Amino acid sequence: MSEIKKTFLAFIGGSGLYDLPGIENVEEQEIATPFGCPSDKIITGKIEGKPIAFLPRHGKGHRFLPSEVNYRANIYALKKLGVTHIVSVSAVGGLQEKTAPGTAVIPTQIIDKTNGTRQRTFFGNGVVGHVSFADPYCPELQKHIAKACEQEKVTTHLGGALVCIEGPRFSSRAESHSYRREEASIIGMTAMPEAILAREAEIAYATLAFVTDYDCWREETEAVTVEAVMAVLSKNVEASKRIAKAIHKSLPMESSNSIFSAAANSIMTNPSLIPAETKRNLELLYGKYWK
Numbered sequence: 001m002s003e004i005k006k007t008f009l010a011f012i013g014g015s016g017l018y019d020l021p022g023i024e025n026v027e028e029q030e031i032a033t034p035f036g037c038p039s040d041k042i043i044t045g046k047i048e049g050k051p052i053a054f055l056p057r058h059g060k061g062h063r064f065l066p067s068e069v070n071y072r073a074n075i076y077a078l079k080k081l082g083v084t085h086i087v088s089v090s091a092v093g094g095l096q097e098k099t100a101p102g103t104a105v106i107p108t109q110i111i112d113k114t115n116g117t118r119q120r121t122f123f124g125n126g127v128v129g130h131v132s133f134a135d136p137y138c139p140e141l142q143k144h145i146a147k148a149c150e151q152e153k154v155t156t157h158l159g160g161a162l163v164c165i166e167g168p169r170f171s172s173r174a175e176s177h178s179y180r181r182e183e184a185s186i187i188g189m190t191a192m193p194e195a196i197l198a199r200e201a202e203i204a205y206a207t208l209a210f211v212t213d214y215d216c217w218r219e220e221t222e223a224v225t226v227e228a229v230m231a232v233l234s235k236n237v238e239a240s241k242r243i244a245k246a247i248h249k250s251l252p253m254e255s256s257n258s259i260f261s262a263a264a265n266s267i268m269t270n271p272s273l274i275p276a277e278t279k280r281n282l283e284l285l286y287g288k289y290w291k
């Protein structure tokens with residue numbers, strides 16, 4: 001049986017989602033991490049007595065490219081605040097007819113096509129660890145997201161794979177068709193390494209993706225542009241704000257979740273051989289495993 005924790009839900013806002021209205025007792029927290037600075041100050045507060053946090057992934061004013069976001073600092077900072085669950089909100093392209101602009105998708109799988117230059121693990125520097133990632137998202141949290149989408153009457157698809165590209169450019173037509181042959185449902189630029197870092201940090205994580213375009217595979221539709229994305233984005237963002245509140249309301253005050261011990265037994269290095277600085281940097285995440 002996994003540990004019972006007080007639920008603390010955070011939202012990571014994607015393109016267009018730079019704040020969450022309705023939070024009481026708002027504080028702006030500047031959190032230092034061993035991995036550098038998060039994308040912005042983290043907003044914390046309460047809604048109906050339950051804690052909530054919000055971090056805009058690209059920073060306020062959209063300053064960081066998908067490849068420049070400091071995913072490690074973002075996840076570490078949320079962990080430091082005591083966050084137990086993260087809902088990541090993302091603008092994505094639709095790769096199937098049914099994942100049409102304006103619909104929401106709660107993906108259950110990830111295909112990582114990023115080029116390997118993003119900092120994608122908390123391990124390294126003398127500590128070797130491997131966590132399971134067969135199911136990248138928390139099914140429990142996904143149920144709450146699906147329920148909230150239904151409540152807000154947004155057409156939603158639960159399931160399918162999100163292909164994450166490096167960007168910042170959009171895909172070529174050949175690439176877009178190849179992702180369709182791989183049976184991906186949606187395409188974005190930020191799912192990785194955010195999802196794996198959340199798992200390494202033992203935080204339950206799921207994505208609420210909102211489709212803004214059909215990328216460039218669909219003959220009847222113009223290839224995606226920022227202009228086309230922006231035209232759909234504001235409506236999607238309004239819906240995601242309502243859904244965020246409904247998810248927060250639906251989560252119980254306390255949670256137990258196998259993801260809270262996802263890194264147990266994943267560290268292969270003999271604790272006595274882990275360099276002191278690495279141990280210090282990772283104490284928050286893994287100190288409990290090398291006591």
Ligand SMILES: CSC[C@H]1O[C@H](OP(=O)(O)O)[C@H](O)[C@@H]1O
Pocket residue numbers: 013014015016057058066089090091092167188189190191226229
């Ligand atoms: C102009 S859309 C491209 C941009 O939007 C998505 O970001 P996020 O996942 O943070 O909403 C996509 O991944 C790209 O970064």
Ligand SMILES: Nc1ncnc2[nH]cnc12
Pocket residue numbers: 091092093094165170171187188189212213214215216224229
């Ligand atoms: N077509 C697309 N490709 C990658 N990321 C996106 N975000 C929104 N639309 C996208």
